[in-house]
Amino acid sequence: MLYIIGLGLGDDKDITLKGLEAVKKCSKVYMEAYTSLLSFGLSPNGLSNLENLYGRSITLADREMVEEKADEILNEAKSSDVAFLVVGDPFGLVWGSMAPVAVSPLVSAELAAFCLVSCLAVYVATLCVLCFDVLSLIYFLFSPSYVNFQYRATTHTDIVVRAKKLGVDVKVIHNASVMNAVGVCGLQLYHYGETVSIPFFTETWRPDSFYEKIRENRKLGLHTLCLLDIRVKEPTIESLCRGKKQYEPPRFMTVNTAIEQLLEVEEARGESVYGENTICVGFARLGSEDQKVVAGSMKQLLTVDFGPPLHCLVIVGKTHPVEEEMLEFYGL
């Protein structure tokens, strides 16, 4: 049996009794590491609290492990009880949003241009390097490890589908999710439109597809939950191109950066979907003792220090008087 167990949002004690009972009877316990490292303040070696509380040793399963070794985990679950721990609720939402993935370079104009420019520079430098570079280019074009940044949503549904195809029984044990914990600010959960994810902008990669979704939500007067990028154990582009993985230091997006990026996109698109005076609610560490919730205009929230991770943001749509009354409690 594969148990997919939600851990809740705050800390190791938010597991449900049902979840704890299931963990204790499992012979192998994996923990989804993308978000858990930051939300539970863990280091890769700092799992001992959790292991003591749950009475089991835990293997951190990062994105690579889950994607490359999912079948191994599922095969174990065929013959024994295996737990897969997930921060929040297993179906609360997708794992990390932006991921470098192995795809054909032929679909990536940006990276193809990068290769061509770098090749040209090297051609000029020396004939020897030219030979090497041609070989590299051929390798990049045809190797599956060639990298493109894609907006990807890997849901826990994938694991359930794969498990079912392999004939593995699956039991899901739910818990609190960021998707419902934002309700604390008083905005009604059934007044939300499509949730968006905001990726970290880079010099050359500034995706803004969230803009259309926010526009549609706002047309309907709906609130928009913005989930903010987390980068844990992300390989650097350079190391991926060289085929030897080196990882970026972990980082998470703050409410402030999210608002800066949102305003940059509004400035570029100019459709007045939102602006500096649009009312939003910023959240940090929901479910923890020191959670922080602040309501105010985008301009006001830019000045607030929300502290350590994780953060998310709600762009407020049309409000009911009761929602307004609650928001006042969180005003600046």
Ligand SMILES: C[S@@+](CC[C@H](N)C(=O)[O-])C[C@H]1O[C@@H](n2cnc3c(N)ncnc32)[C@H](O)[C@@H]1O
């Ligand atoms: C991909 S979602 C993970 C959802 C999780 N499975 C759940 O059900 O809550 C991760 C994003 O949710 C937001 N988030 C998760 N936990 C949070 C928390 N405790 N406080 C504020 N935001 C949080 C952050 O923006 C983070 O990047």
